[in-house]
Amino acid sequence: DGGITQSPKYLFRKEGQNVTLSCEQNLNHDAMYWYRQDPGQGLRLIYYSQIVNDFQKGDIAEGYSVSREKKESFPLTVTSAQKNPTAFYLCASSIGLRGLGQYFGPGTRLTVL
Amino acid sequence: KQEVTQIPAALSVPEGENLVLNCSFTDSAIYNLQWFRQDPGKGLTSLLLIQSSQREQTSGRLNASLDKSSGRSTLYIAASQPGDSATYLCAVRENTGTASKLTFGTGTRLQVTL
Numbered sequence: 001d002g003g004i005t006q007s008p009k010y011l012f013r014k015e016g017q018n019v020t021l022s023c024e025q026n027l028n029h030d031a032m033y034w035y036r037q038d039p040g041q042g043l044r045l046i047y048y049s050q051i052v053n054d055f056q057k058g059d060i061a062e063g064y065s066v067s068r069e070k071k072e073s074f075p076l077t078v079t080s081a082q083k084n085p086t087a088f089y090l091c092a093s094s095i096g097l098r099g100l101g102q103y104f105g106p107g108t109r110l111t112v113l
Numbered sequence: 114k115q116e117v118t119q120i121p122a123a124l125s126v127p128e129g130e131n132l133v134l135n136c137s138f139t140d141s142a143i144y145n146l147q148w149f150r151q152d153p154g155k156g157l158t159s160l161l162l163i164q165s166s167q168r169e170q171t172s173g174r175l176n177a178s179l180d181k182s183s184g185r186s187t188l189y190i191a192a193s194q195p196g197d198s199a200t201y202l203c204a205v206r207e208n209t210g211t212a213s214k215l216t217f218g219t220g221t222r223l224q225v226t227l
Contacts, residue, residue, distance in 0.1 A: 004156075006156075040219065041219060042117065042202070042216070042217035042218055042219045042220070043157075043202075043204075043215075043217040044217075045214060045215070048214075058214070088154075090156055090157065092157075101145070101147045101159050101162040102147070102159070102215060103159060104149075104156040104157040104158070104159075105156050106155060106156040107154070107155065107156045109154070
């Protein structure tokens with residue numbers, strides 16, 4: 001089955017630690033995205049990537065980093081510089097940056113202890 | 114800056130009722146608008162995508178309309194069922210350069226009761 005997978009489903013982090021969230025897609029999509037969702041707020045864009053080895057900051061990139069070494073994979077690292085990392089993180093992909101819509105993974109819930 | 118608003122924030126209806134969810138956006142220069150469904154603790158499922166040149170899209174019991182000039186979209190759900198209970202999000206893609214950016218509303222939480 002084609003789709004987007006995210007792992008882990010739940011992640012706990014101690015303050016001061018970096019953690020990496022995985023996102024993999026087998027849809028052959030060029031573009032991939034990371035969003036953050038907080039209660040009562042809409043999804044906010046953290047980073048996006050149009051092609052391999054290229055990525056752009058979204059609205060709330062501070063404290064996060066990404067890489068795009070393979071078309072299928074777009075991991076997100078939440079660094080210790082992110083002041084309030086507890087949130088639900090969603091990865092998405094699309095064929096291109098325009099046209100057809102974005103398709104989302106199941107999400108990772110990150111909690112800082 | 115594009116802002117997307119969804120009204121109402123929450124809605125409870127009895128099974129079988131037809132209902133309308135509203136989405137408004139401040140900048141009409143959009144490329145497309147997408148409606149999503151989100152179940153608690155889950156990712157988003159795409160329901161309908163309307164291109165800026167289209168007026169509506171239909172899928173089963175769902176019908177989404179778009180009035181770009183007035184900055185509004187509606188999602189119509191016919192003959193609601195308890196399985197329709199979820200949060201419904203709309204998102205607009207702006208028509209600016211090559212950057213792809215979806216701006217999301219905060220969603221309408223729908224509960225369909227027996």
